[in-house]
Every structure is written in C-alpha cells, then in structure tokens.
Amino acid sequence: MDFEFDEDQVAFGAAVRRFLDAKLPPSRLRTIWDEGQGYRHEVWRELAGLGVAGSLVDEAHGGSGGRLTDLVLVLGELGTHAVPEPAVETAVVAPLVLSGFGAPALQQEWLPQIAAGDTIVAVAARPEGARVPDGATADVTLVRSGHEVHLVRPQRVTARPLAGADPSRRLAECDYRLDDSTLVTVDPAASLLIDTAGAAGTAALLVGLCDRLVDLTREHLLTRQQFGRPLAEFQVLKHRLVDVAVAVEAARSLTWNAGYRVGVGDPGAAMAARAAKAAASEAASRAGAAALQLHGGIGFTWEHDLHLWLQRAMSWERSFGIARELRAQMGAELLEAK
Amino acid sequence: MDLTLTPDQASFQDEVRTWLRAHVPTERLASPGTPEGLEQHRSWERTMFEAGLAAVHWPREHGGRGLGPIETSIFYDEYLAAGAPDRLNRLALGLAGPTLIECGDEAQRERWLSNMLSCDEIWCQGFSEPGAGSDLASLRTRGVVDGDRLRVDGQKIWTSHSQFADWIFALVRTDPEAPKHRGITFVMIDRHSPGVDVRPIRQMNHSSSFAEVYFDDVEVPLENVVGELNDGWRVAMVALTNERSSNLNTAAHFERLLGEVIDLVPPERRRDPRIAAEIGRFHEEIEAYRYLTLRTLTELSKGRRPGIQSSMGKLWWSEMQTRIHELGLEMLGDDAELLDPADAPGGFVHRYWLGRAAHIYAGSNEIQRNIIAERWLGLPKGR
Numbered sequence: 250m251d252f253e254f255d256e257d258q259v260a261f262g263a264a265v266r267r268f269l270d271a272k273l274p275p276s277r278l279r280t281i282w283d284e285g286q287g288y289r290h291e292v293w294r295e296l297a298g299l300g301v302a303g304s305l306v307d308e309a310h311g312g313s314g315g316r317l318t319d320l321v322l323v324l325g326e327l328g329t330h331a332v333p334e335p336a337v338e339t340a341v342v343a344p345l346v347l348s349g350f351g352a353p354a355l356q357q358e359w360l361p362q363i364a365a366g367d368t369i370v371a372v373a374a375r376p377e378g379a380r381v382p383d384g385a386t387a388d389v390t391l392v393r394s395g396h397e398v399h400l401v402r403p404q405r406v407t408a409r410p411l412a413g414a415d416p417s418r419r420l421a422e423c424d425y426r427l428d429d430s431t432l433v434t435v436d437p438a439a440s441l442l443i444d445t446a447g448a449a450g451t452a453a454l455l456v457g458l459c460d461r462l463v464d465l466t467r468e469h470l471l472t473r474q475q476f477g478r479p480l481a482e483f484q485v486l487k488h489r490l491v492d493v494a495v496a497v498e499a500a501r502s503l504t505w506n507a508g509y510r511v512g513v514g515d516p517g518a519a520m521a522a523r524a525a526k527a528a529a530s531e532a533a534s535r536a537g538a539a540a541l542q543l544h545g546g547i548g549f550t551w552e553h554d555l556h557l558w559l560q561r562a563m564s565w566e567r568s569f570g571i572a573r574e575l576r577a578q579m580g581a582e583l584l585e586a587k
Numbered sequence: 588m589d590l591t592l593t594p595d596q597a598s599f600q601d602e603v604r605t606w607l608r609a610h611v612p613t614e615r616l617a618s619p620g621t622p623e624g625l626e627q628h629r630s631w632e633r634t635m636f637e638a639g640l641a642a643v644h645w646p647r648e649h650g651g652r653g654l655g656p657i658e659t660s661i662f663y664d665e666y667l668a669a670g671a672p673d674r675l676n677r678l679a680l681g682l683a684g685p686t687l688i689e690c691g692d693e694a695q696r697e698r699w700l701s702n703m704l705s706c707d708e709i710w711c712q713g714f715s716e717p718g719a720g721s722d723l724a725s726l727r728t729r730g731v732v733d734g735d736r737l738r739v740d741g742q743k744i745w746t747s748h749s750q751f752a753d754w755i756f757a758l759v760r761t762d763p764e765a766p767k768h769r770g771i772t773f774v775m776i777d778r779h780s781p782g783v784d785v786r787p788i789r790q791m792n793h794s795s796s797f798a799e800v801y802f803d804d805v806e807v808p809l810e811n812v813v814g815e816l817n818d819g820w821r822v823a824m825v826a827l828t829n830e831r832s833s834n835l836n837t838a839a840h841f842e843r844l845l846g847e848v849i850d851l852v853p854p855e856r857r858r859d860p861r862i863a864a865e866i867g868r869f870h871e872e873i874e875a876y877r878y879l880t881l882r883t884l885t886e887l888s889k890g891r892r893p894g895i896q897s898s899m900g901k902l903w904w905s906e907m908q909t910r911i912h913e914l915g916l917e918m919l920g921d922d923a924e925l926l927d928p929a930d931a932p933g934g935f936v937h938r939y940w941l942g943r944a945a946h947i948y949a950g951s952n953e954i955q956r957n958i959i960a961e962r963w964l965g966l967p968k969g970r
C-alpha cells in the first residue's frame with residue numbers, strides 16, 4: 250500500500266501551477282468574467298499543450314494514456330485558479346466515457362480534438378431544460394437520458410444563455426434533440442461513469458479551490474491588525490480556520506482515494522466518488538463561509554478577489570451531485586445492505 | 588499510488604484473520620475494573636502473547652514482530668473487525684514500552700519489556716495533576732535525589748487503570764529552579780511501593796476507570812529514571828508520539844460502530860432520506876479518517892515523521908464518534924437513557940459519555956486545534 254503521488258504526478262501538478270500562476274491571475278479571471286459568454290478558450294489550448302486535456306486519452310488518439318490519479322493534483326491546480334472551462338467534463342468525463350463506450354469512429358473523431366484542446370465538452374444530466382455550464386458554447390455535449398448517453402453537436406441544441414453568479418461558467422438552459430444518430434450507448438455503466446468520474450473530478454477541483462480560500466484567509470489573519478495585534482492572535486478565529494483546514498484535509502484524502510478507484514476501475518469507485526464529492530462540497534462551503542466572515546467588510550466587496558472563488562465554489566458544489574443527495578445515496582445503500 | 592496489499596501483507600492479513608477467528612472470545616468480557624473482568628482480560632492478553640501477537644509493532648529483538656506502520660494497521664483493522672476485546676495493557680504496549688525501547692537502557696528493557704508483553708505487569712500513565720492538565724509542564728509532584736534513590740512527593744490525578752496497575756510511568760519535577768520544561772524527569776514507579784495511595788474517582792458515566800494517585804515520600808531507585816535526570820520532557824514527547832502506534836481507534840472500529848447504529852434504525856425509518864443522509868455522511872467521515880490515516884502511515888513507512896496529522900486524526904475521530912453515538916441514541920428513542928444493555932442494546936448511553944471524555948484526554952481538542960493552527964497554518968501562538 251502506498252498512498253502518495255509519484256514524482257511525475259507531482260511534477261505535472263507543479264508545472265500546471267506555474268503556468269496558471271503566470272497566465273491566469275485573478276486580474277485575468279476578472280476580464281474573463283467581464284467577457285462572460287463571449288470569452289474564448291485560449292488558456293485551455295495552452296493547458297492542453299501541457300498535457301492536461303489529453304491526460305486520460307489513449308496514446309493512439311493523441312493523449313498520454315494516463316489514469317485519473319495522474320490528473321488529481323492538476324485538477325486541484327485548476328480549482329485553485331478557478332479555471333473557467335468545463336475541465337472535468339472535457340478532460341475527465343468525455344475521454345473516459347468515449348474510450349469506454351464509444352464506437353471506434355466516434356473515438357477517432359473526438360478524442361484527438363479533445364486531447365489537442367480544440368474541443369470543449371459540456372455534460373448535461375438530462376435532455377430537457379438542463380442548466381449546463383458552457384451549454385451554448387461547447388463544441389459538443391454529452392447528454393444523459395435515462396440509461397442512454399448521447400453525444401450532441403451544437404446544431405441539435407437549443408440553448409438560452411442565462412446569467413449565473415459566476416459569469417465565466419457561461420450557463421445556458423438547454424434542450425437537446427436526440428435520436429439514433431446521437432446515441433453513444435445504452436449501457437447503464439456509461440451513465441454511472443458520468444456521475445462517478447464527474448464527482449471524483451469535481452471533488453479534486455473543489456479541494457484546490459479550498460486551498461485558495463484557506464491561503465487567502467490565512468494571509469488576511471496574519472496581516473490585518475485590530476486591537477493592536479494581528480487577527481491571527483485571536484483564538485476563536487484560529488480555531489475556525491483550523492476546522493476548515495481539517496475538513497479540507499479530510500476531503501483531500503477522500504479525493505485521492507476516489508481518483509485512484511476511478512482510475513483502476515475499482516468496484517468501490519462510485520461510493521468513493523460520492524464520499525469525496527460530498528466532503529469536498531462541504532469543505533468548500535465551510536471554507537467559503539469562514540473566509541467571508543474572517544475577511545470582514547472587505548470580503549463583501551466586488552473589488553476584493555475573494556468572491557471569485559466563493560461564487561465558483563457555489564457552482565462546483567452543485568455539479569455532479571450535491572452533498573445531501575450523495576450522502577442519502579450512500580446511506581440508502583448501507584441501509585439496504587444490512 | 589497503489590492501494591492493494593503486497594503478497595506479504597495479504598498473507599499476514601490472512602494469518603491474523605484466521606487466528607482471530609479461532610481465538611477471539613465469543614462472550615463480551617467483563618469490565619477490567621472487576622476482579623473477574625481483570626482475570627478475563629489478562630488471560631486474553633496471555634493468549635495473544637503466546638501467539639507472538641502482543642505487540643506486533645515492536646522490534647523483533649524485544650519480542651514484537653517488527654512490523655511497519657501499514658502492517659500494524661492491517662493487524663488492528665482485523666483485530667477490531669473481529670470484535671476482539673480492548674487491550675488491557677495498551678499504555679505499556681503503546682507508550683511505556685516504545686519509550687523504553689527508544690530512550691531506556693539495556694537493564695531497563697530487560698527488567699520491564701517482557702512482562703509488558705505477557706501482561707504480567709500492567710502499566711498506567713501518571714502525567715496529569717490537579718494543577719497541571721493541558722499545561723502539563725507546570726506539574727509539581729517533587730522528586731528529590733537522595734543517594735541512589737529519588738524521593739517522590741505529590742499527587743497525580745485522572746490516572747486511568749491505576750486501580751489495578753503494577754507500574755506507573757510518571758513525570759516528576761526534579762529541578763524546581765529550572766525553566767518549567769527543563770526540570771522534569773521521566774521515571775518508572777512501582778505502584779505497590781510504600782507511600783503510594785490510589786483513590787478511585789467515581790465518574791459521571793457511572794463507572795470508575797481512573798483514580799487519584801498520592802505519593803508520600805515514595806522511594807524510587809534512580810535506575811528507574813528513563814533518559815537523564817531533568818530530561819523527562821523530551822522523553823515524554825517521545826512517549827506521546829508513540830501513542831499513535833497503539834491506536835485502537837482505526838476506521839474499522841468506527842465502521843463497526845456505524846453498523847451497530849444501522850441495526851438500531853427502526854423499520855419505519857429505514858427509508859427516511861434524512862436518516863439515510865446522516866448514515867451516508869458518517870460513512871464518508873469514516874472513510875475520510877481511513878485515508879487521512881493512510882496518508883500518515885505512508886509517510887511513516889517511508890521513514891518520514893508526519894507532522895500534524897495525528898492531531899487532525901484525533902480531532903476528527905473523537906468528534907465523529909460522538910455524532911455517531913448521538914444518532915444511536917436518537918434511534919433508541921425513549922430507551923436511550925437506560926443503563927442496562929438488556930433494556931437498551933449496545934450500551935450507547937455509557938459509550939456516549941465515554942466518547943465525550945475523548946474530547947478531553949490525550950490532548951484536549953482545543954489543544955489539538957492550537958497545535959494545528961500554529962504548526963500547520965503557521966499562525967502565531969496565543970497569549
């Protein structure tokens with residue numbers, strides 16, 4: 250048993266961190282927010298150049314044939330930097346579902362483009378009236394309809410852009426015209442994989458986002474002075490941040506496990522992914538609440554960067570299952586097993 | 588990253604599982620606080636000893652199996668999953684023994700270690716005093732050097748197992764002039780020596796597992812000092828870091844506890860989504876604890892000393908355990924407050940209160956939060 254990342258995985262994460270520190274600082278994120286639905290995916294192409302988009306695509310289709318474990322730290326960095334693209338949908342869910350269940354022609358058509366960063370994939374959990382990040386702008390959408398999974402091109406999408414709290418998510422309300430020509434598979438394992446891979450990947454994003462919230466708050470406590478001393482000397486504030494940090498470490502541990510189990514196709518992957526996503530959502534919501542409270546008035550301004558992460562957290566907490574539902578699913582399974 | 592067992596680990600797991608299945612007592616043992624319970628626990632410990640399983644994490648030359656941290660945790664996972672009894676001599680096996688192995692001399696190891704393993708001598712921990720709890724280094728029990736002995740005067744409190752223990756590993760102040768962390772000595776005191784008086788304390792959970800221990804001019808041979816005189820704080824820190832290796836609070840323990848709670852859910856509430864969500868949440872927290880621990884074990888197995896994770900782990904399991912107990916109590920309904928297991932299955936009220944004590948002992952949860960704030964988050968010490 251060895252529950253650590255290897256050198257290559259750590260180096261991959263560090264390379265992506267250096268890139269995003271330089272290319273996607275909060276100031277850039279703000280411009281993207283202003284561009285909203287009109288934003289173009291330049292950063293994503295460069296991330297693809299680093300190997301992010303093709304990490305889970307096999308080598309025959311232009312990827313590096315990795316497993317989700319190879320991408321867990323990288324997804325954390327994307328979360329820390331609040332990368333706007335539907336990264337989990339494009340770099341995790343689509344490659345896994347298409348490689349596992351797509352016909353060879355479909356794989357040949359889409360996987361190389363995904364790996365190159367030329368294709369952005371959205372995922373819709375249902376065919377009608379779904380609220381989909383990048384729903385109007387994605388190059389292609391994976392749609393789940395009961396046990397069916399479809400791959401739908403923009404011509405078959407009716408999308409109404411919506412204003413979301415985080416404009417860089419480019420939400421749209423979407424209807425999809427599905428028929429045999431869009432069908433990928435009727436194998437229920439494929440729609441389960443959408444949930445599982447989506448939850449595990451989003452958990453990794455959220456953990457990275459939590460790291461940012463903890464760092465920002467820690468910095469603020471150390472620098473802001475009141476009553477003649479740094480806020481960091483007030484025990485009630487220290488303890489509040491500790492509780493957040495511990496919740497983040499718990500979520501991180503679950504996320505590593507979920508990434509591993511999805512990566513090796515373990516039968517426990519679905520449970521592991523739900524646990525990770527529920528824990529990461531909870532950690533993010535607690536981290537966000539503590540961050541806002543401990544920043545005081547300045548954290549409530551548009552001018553301060555904090556809200557960029559708070560609003561993104563709100564969005565990711567909702568994708569691929571909210572904590573309460575995931576927990577109810579896990580509990581129901583345990584109750585049934587007894 | 589590889590979460591599969593190596594062939595050696597798998598065969599060890601198999602060996603342990605088979606052995607436990609054959610040997611774990613089927614009846615729950617009586618409390619070690621009663622004479623028959625004490626005998627039952629001793630006899631179980633002797634069975635473990637004879638099978639060479641008393642302290643799997645100790646080095647082979649000292650009677651252990653020399654297992655690494657991951658293999659040790661495999662052992663305890665099996666142990667707990669099998670529903671085996673609490674370890675009677677855990678303070679010896681987890682704290683006093685490893686401390687002797689690391690800081691003691693040859694004669695001391697010779698004198699004490701094998702009797703720890705066989706449970707012929709039971710140990711207790713004399714650290715806390717009425718005036719020295721979280722601020723342990725302010726302890727005042729005096730040790731005065733007199734020829735080849737130390738004369739000990741003072742009082743310890745909350746000393747678990749002292750009613751039936753044979754030895755106390757204690758901290759005493761041997762240099763009252765030195766700064767408070769410097770004048771302390773770590774010493775082994777024979778509980779049966781003249782001048783040692785143990786007075787049981789009745790606990791709020793209707794039982795009595797700790798006591799006050801008074802020392803009135805107790806003579807202790809200087810050869811019982813572990814490490815150097817006045818170097819006891821360092822030795823005590825070694826002891827406390829070793830506490831981890833005897834940790835019976837593994838994920839398997841909480842999984843079992845959650846299983847008991849699930850059994851208590853009445854039929855009409857088994858489809859209630861709120862109950863399901865709570866159970867799912869506890870499953871998630873137990874798994875989080877499992878993998879948080881596995882991170883620590885991985886670091887230990889690679890020879891690194893993990894910093895802060897043991898504080899995080901203690902905080903996590905103690906608070907999670909209380910919430911699981913609370914759900915158990917809720918499921919028991921009106922029976923929750925009944926003491927007799929015949930009236931209320933699982934003895935939850937008793938375990939609930941005992942679980943509350945875990946927020947206080949082994950470094951209170953507030954102290955753990957201080958440690959995490961300072962050493963993990965790098966925030967300044969409070970005033």
Ligand SMILES: Cc1cc2nc3c(=O)[nH]c(=O)nc-3n(C[C@H](O)[C@H](O)[C@H](O)COP(=O)(O)OP(=O)(O)OC[C@H]3O[C@@H](n4cnc5c(N)ncnc54)[C@H](O)[C@@H]3O)c2cc1C
Nearest residue numbers: 712713714715720721745746747944947948949951953954
């Ligand atoms: C069931 C049980 C078994 C025990 N067994 C043993 C044993 O075998 N051997 C032994 O030596 N001891 C034992 N103890 C004692 C235990 O270690 C102490 O109770 C513990 O260290 C706390 O000390 P205290 O009781 O003096 O509380 P105090 O230190 O007085 O603390 C009271 C409260 O104040 C809080 N507090 C104190 N300092 C701070 C601070 N700096 N910041 C924030 N909050 C603070 C504490 O967290 C606690 O909530 C046992 C205790 C219990 C309950």
